[in-house]
Amino acid sequence: MSRAIVLYLHVHQPFRVRQYSIFDAGVNHDYFFAQDYEDRTSNERIAHKVAEKSYIPTNQALLELLNNHPEFRLSLSITGTVIEQLEMWAPEALQSFKDLVATGRVEIVGETYHHSLAFYYSREEFERQVQMHREKVQHVFGVTPQIFRGTELAYDNDIAYWADKAGYKGILAEGWDPVLGWRSPNHVYRPAYTDNIRLLMKNYRLSDDIAFRFSDQNWAGWPLTADKFSRWLNETPDSTNFNLFMDYETFGEHQWDDSGIFDFLRHLPQEWLKGEGNSFMTISEAIDAFDAQDFIDAPHTTTWADSERDLSAWVGNNMQQQAIHALYDLESSILSTGDFNLIEDWRRLQSSDHVYYMCTKWFNDGDIHAYFSPYENPYDAFIAYMNAYHDLKFRLAEKGIEV
Amino acid sequence: MLGWELPPHNSGGLGVACHQLCKALARKGADIEFILPYEHTTPIDFMKVRAATPQDVREVLLSGIAYDSAEYVYTTGETKRLSIYDQQRLYEESMENIALDGEYDVIHAHDWLTFRAALRAKHITGLPLVVHVHSIERDRAGGEAGNPLVREIEYMGLMMADRIIAVSEHTKRCIVEDYGIPAEKIAVVHNSIDSETLAPLDPSNAYHYLARMKEDGARVVVSIGRLTAQKNLPMLLEAAKEVIARAPKTYFLIVGSGEQYYELIEQAASLGISRNVIFTGFQRGKEWRDAYAIGDVFVMPSVSEPFGLTPLEAIAYGTPSVISKQSGVAEIIDNCLKVDFWDRDELANKITAVVQNDGLRDELHNNSFQEFVKLSWDDSAHKLTHIYKQHMGAYA
Numbered sequence: 001m002s003r004a005i006v007l008y009l010h011v012h013q014p015f016r017v018r019q020y021s022i023f024d025a026g027v028n029h030d031y032f033f034a035q036d037y038e039d040r041t042s043n044e045r046i047a048h049k050v051a052e053k054s055y056i057p058t059n060q061a062l063l064e065l066l067n068n069h070p071e072f073r074l075s076l077s078i079t080g081t082v083i084e085q086l087e088m089w090a091p092e093a094l095q096s097f098k099d100l101v102a103t104g105r106v107e108i109v110g111e112t113y114h115h116s117l118a119f120y121y122s123r124e125e126f127e128r129q130v131q132m133h134r135e136k137v138q139h140v141f142g143v144t145p146q147i148f149r150g151t152e153l154a155y156d157n158d159i160a161y162w163a164d165k166a167g168y169k170g171i172l173a174e175g176w177d178p179v180l181g182w183r184s185p186n187h188v189y190r191p192a193y194t195d196n197i198r199l200l201m202k203n204y205r206l207s208d209d210i211a212f213r214f215s216d217q218n219w220a221g222w223p224l225t226a227d228k229f230s231r232w233l234n235e236t237p238d239s240t241n242f243n244l245f246m247d248y249e250t251f252g253e254h255q256w257d258d259s260g261i262f263d264f265l266r267h268l269p270q271e272w273l274k275g276e277g278n279s280f281m282t283i284s285e286a287i288d289a290f291d292a293q294d295f296i297d298a299p300h301t302t303t304w305a306d307s308e309r310d311l312s313a314w315v316g317n318n319m320q321q322q323a324i325h326a327l328y329d330l331e332s333s334i335l336s337t338g339d340f341n342l343i344e345d346w347r348r349l350q351s352s353d354h355v356y357y358m359c360t361k362w363f364n365d366g367d368i369h370a371y372f373s374p375y376e377n378p379y380d381a382f383i384a385y386m387n388a389y390h391d392l393k394f395r396l397a398e399k400g401i402e403v
Numbered sequence: 404m405l406g407w408e409l410p411p412h413n414s415g416g417l418g419v420a421c422h423q424l425c426k427a428l429a430r431k432g433a434d435i436e437f438i439l440p441y442e443h444t445t446p447i448d449f450m451k452v453r454a455a456t457p458q459d460v461r462e463v464l465l466s467g468i469a470y471d472s473a474e475y476v477y478t479t480g481e482t483k484r485l486s487i488y489d490q491q492r493l494y495e496e497s498m499e500n501i502a503l504d505g506e507y508d509v510i511h512a513h514d515w516l517t518f519r520a521a522l523r524a525k526h527i528t529g530l531p532l533v534v535h536v537h538s539i540e541r542d543r544a545g546g547e548a549g550n551p552l553v554r555e556i557e558y559m560g561l562m563m564a565d566r567i568i569a570v571s572e573h574t575k576r577c578i579v580e581d582y583g584i585p586a587e588k589i590a591v592v593h594n595s596i597d598s599e600t601l602a603p604l605d606p607s608n609a610y611h612y613l614a615r616m617k618e619d620g621a622r623v624v625v626s627i628g629r630l631t632a633q634k635n636l637p638m639l640l641e642a643a644k645e646v647i648a649r650a651p652k653t654y655f656l657i658v659g660s661g662e663q664y665y666e667l668i669e670q671a672a673s674l675g676i677s678r679n680v681i682f683t684g685f686q687r688g689k690e691w692r693d694a695y696a697i698g699d700v701f702v703m704p705s706v707s708e709p710f711g712l713t714p715l716e717a718i719a720y721g722t723p724s725v726i727s728k729q730s731g732v733a734e735i736i737d738n739c740l741k742v743d744f745w746d747r748d749e750l751a752n753k754i755t756a757v758v759q760n761d762g763l764r765d766e767l768h769n770n771s772f773q774e775f776v777k778l779s780w781d782d783s784a785h786k787l788t789h790i791y792k793q794h795m796g797a798y799a
């Protein structure tokens with residue numbers, strides 16, 4: 001029996017809005033560049049930190065695994081905004097990603113360039129951003145994505161239908177129980193109302209064992225070793241593909257080096273590959289290797305966040321709704337200017353992270369929101385964002401365009 | 404004179420009003436000794452300022468918020484954090500030394516924080532006591548009953564005083580209603596404004612964005628003040644929704660901080676008007692002055708405002724006002740638009756009228772400015788000196 005681990009890591013950094021006040025609006029148009037390097041919103045500082053703590057050591061470990069184990073495979077998604085930041089501030093980290101892709105055993109997954117929720121607000125803008133990302137990936141890595149993921153793993157019938165028509169061979173989603181029903185996430189599926197495309201759904205229990213619970217000493221599974229984890233997988237009946245999807249920063253940033261996460265990663269291939277028929281596959285390889293077990297109907301949007309697994313962490317409160325609608329309402333005005341810098345600033349403000357920082361679900365999920373936010377609280381995030389929005393309007397007014 | 408704060412240590416209008424009133428009184432020849440609960444370091448030449456700290460307190464470290472706890476440093480080097488009630492107790496105890504120290508004619512005490520000390524001083528010296536009410540607890544609690552301990556102190560002070568000064572007819576009515584004090588015992592002495600203390604505007608306004616939007620026909624409604632229940636800002640936002648529905652190019656600039664800050668941001672979002680409402684947080688200096696100046700209309704919809712200095716500052720910086728009828732300042736300025744604090748639709752109506760009609764805006768401002776330039780603390784000082792004399796006579 002053949003079984004594969006499908007490891008997929010997501011790499012992303014947004015251009016965070018600095019402490020941008022109403023007194024900056026109409027004066028400075030540099031929303032994303034904090035003057036103080038030490039500021040919580042300094043993208044340069046964060047890029048340096050994450051490159052050093054996560055990207056470089058992880059890529060080094062992954063490259064060693066690729067060199068030592070010809071069977072080792074993984075898939076990556078990497079947004080346009082993080083590629084730009086690495087080009088500016090950590091070129092050696094970007095090079096280490098290129099080295100991985102150059103082995104031919106690392107697949108790059110397609111998505112929007114700006115990590116946006118544009119699919120839900122402007123289909124045309126969404127398609128432009130997907131195209132921008134495709135071109136950037138071709139330019140930087142020399143490959144063309146065959147698989148698509150919605151931002152925040154947002155998934156529903158509509159986006160699967162779109163990706164099918166756009167020619168993708170696969171799409172990713174959260175393996176959320178209400179969608180899966182009685183099914184197991186450890187198979188390939190076909191989205192409802194589509195012809196050719198296949199669906200891989202995250203096994204969130206196994207993924208979260210690594211991404212969230214790895215260093216939790218109160219967890220019954222602690223300490224998690226490669227040998228123990230492989231045993232769990234081997235003991236899972238009737239499975240073809242174990243979809244381990246997580247943020248790239250799991251390695252070194254969410255789970256620190258001293259938790260043993262890198263040792264786990266280094267030993268996983270050798271432990272897993274001991275089992276007969278066990279392998280690693282990219283997403284495309286899994287789709288080629290295994291038949292669709294069933295079709296999945298997803299009328300409602302799911303994501304990989306929070307206990308709700310919906311979009312409420314991004315657009316669940318009124319501030320988030322106000323902010324995102326304000327931004328998308330500028331679309332035709334902004335695009336009509338043909339001003340690259342203005343359009344790009346508007347697109348950078350579309351990164352879903354901005355509205356995530358405005359989330360007020362303090363309890364239960366709130367702690368993880370607070371951990372990722374560079375702001376004191378959601379209100380400060382909202383105010384800085386809206387001031388940047390006002391400045392966009394100012395720049396339009398200067399061009400004679402009234403909103 | 405017993406007071407709780409003087410600029411620059413002021414949380415609101417009280418310190419400023421005391422400072423300017425004393426200055427005008429001194430011009431009339433009054434010899435004032437002003438007792439503060441802390442050591443005042445900014446030089447003042449028109450009166451003697453004295454700290455009421457007991458003998459063994461070396462220093463009082465203020466937190467920056469007037470009605471908060473403060474740290475008392477003792478000569479022994481020990482430090483203690485004292486609540487507002489303990490500070491009042493120490494202030495009161497210090498009267499044992501101070502009251503017998505000098506040759507005084509009248510005790511004049513400003514607001515409830517000094518009332519216990521004032522009663523002690525009156526008890527020791529037998530001198531006439533004038534209590535000056537800048538606000539009562541009901542104002543500060545946004546129309547609710549407020550803190551019963553504060554009410555008790557306020558009531559005692561009002562009962563035992565020989566004369567009560569209210570900063571407005573509105574406040575006088577509130578005192579009569581809330582505490583059953585006979586109206587004859589209360590004299591109204593309005594606050595005023597010393598325009599020399601207002602720094603001039605620069606040619607360029609700090610609200611660059613709003614200035615640009617105004618070129619394209621936008622209009623700006625400004626509110627400046629603490630974001631507390633008393634100021635009635637939730638209703639202003641409700642009115643703002645109505646205004647924006649009719650005049651979509653209207654911006655509301657909300658300057659200030661306070662316990663309702665986040666609540667108001669959320670309220671604006673749930674009303675769907677976040678694009679038109681700008682929250683700046685607390686501002687001082689240029690950003691504070693320019694907020695008045697960028698406005699086409701200033702709003703002060705307070706539930707109850709004993710006096711309310713901000714509309715006068717707005718006039719000084721070129722902006723007419725829509726103000727609550729339940730405010731003292733409404734009694735001294737005729738050329739402004741007045742609404743009942745509970746009348747949201749009328750508030751929206753009046754703001755809409757001003758933002759849609761520059762003629763109305765300019766006429767209101769020109770006429771209110773004529774009233775403004777005539778205002779003077781000297782009139783207030785004149786009335787007060789008269790009151791002092793009446794009581795000094797009674798005790799002579």
